[in-house]
Amino acid sequence: VSQLAIGVDIGGTNMRAALVDPDGAVVSHARRRVELGGSAARCAAEIVELAQIVAADVGLTAIGGIGVGIPGWTNRLSGELVLAPKFSRLNSRELCDGLREKLPCPVYFDSDPHMATLGELWVGAGRNADNFVMITLGTGIGCGIVIGGQLYTGHHGFAPEFGHMIVGEASEIPCACGVPGCLESLASGPAIGHAGQQAAREGRGQLLVEWSGGNAEAISAETVVACARNGDPTALVILQRAGRLIGAACANVVSLLEPERVVVGGGLSDLGELLLGPIRETMQRQSYLIAQGYACPELVKAQLGDRAGVVGAARLAYNHMD
Ligand SMILES: [Zn+2]
Secondary structure (H helix, E strand, C coil): CCCEEEEEEECCCEEEEEEECCCCCEEEEEEEECCCCCCHHHHHHHHHHHHHHHHCCCCHHHEEEEEEEECEEECCCCCCEEECHHHCCCCHHHHHHHHHHHCCCCEEEEEHHHHHHHHHHHHCCCCCCCCEEEEEECCCEEEEEEECCEEECCCCCCCCCHHHCECCCCCCCCCCCCCCCEHHHHHCHHHHHHHHHHHHHCCCCHHHHHCCCCCHHHCCHHHHHHHHHCCCHHHHHHHHHHHHHHHHHHHHHHHHHCCCEEEEECHHHHHCHHHHHHHHHHHHHHCHHHHCCCCCCEEEECCCHHHHHHHHHHHHHHHHHC
16 A cells, blocks of 8 residues: 555544554544534534644645544445434535545545444454454443454444443433433443432432532533542442443343454543453353353453544555555
8 A cells, every 4th residue: 555544533522533554553643522513514624624634744645545433324235324313413415525525535434333343453452353342432332343354234334233232221311312221321421420410419429529519410421430430439339330231231242242352442441440340240140151151252441542443444444445
């Protein structure tokens, strides 16, 4: 490959871009906050700006392709871009067309969890694994499945929807997917923040209230995480409950696919064993394949951190450039 690729990641909070070399190393990187209410034209303009920033050293003309991880999917049968429910106000066709018009090279799209999985498969925790599952835990809960070294994407390209598997009773905060009891509504970052607020209302969250400036309604996932790191029992119970729900979903995935590895990424994975511990323990107990010693998939933290998405998106572009 004589030309380089750029990977772009449009997440729930940040938009990132990186110039990535053919070996998967990040040459330059830039990010900014995402404005969810913005128009597709504005979003496209911001992506073009970020691409120009990271390409500044080599010039955009030396870019052979740009991969974009989106909070949505590409319909493989129709070729249309479909955005996830919480981003549905963005006009996907306008976003796609805007980018293809303004960028002087081919642009490829796929879902952000797919991109993170492709990044970890290329140069991260999925290296040398032919069959693995990556889950991403943050504002949303996503997943990527690698079978025989290839991403599994389903008939239309919408799989896997790990975060919207049903794992419990309806939670108080409804999910944008519209189906009560899904994993994302019970164990994502916003769900963890909500559980912290609930604990405070019930008089169990003294430190949580204190660390959110005395305002129980301001308790967020970040507050719960900070308190848990400080050993606060209420925060630890909240994280353990989220971990058990995620672990139960992982046990189902192990029953279904028997992967050799489960890679955990996304912002919440930075908690390390505080969250990975309960996930692993539940996964091992609730999957009979593991409990009875037939299978032993390891559950490990992702290696690329918040750059997995941009690295994977660049890989997507290289896949088309080779
Ligand atoms: Zn849902």
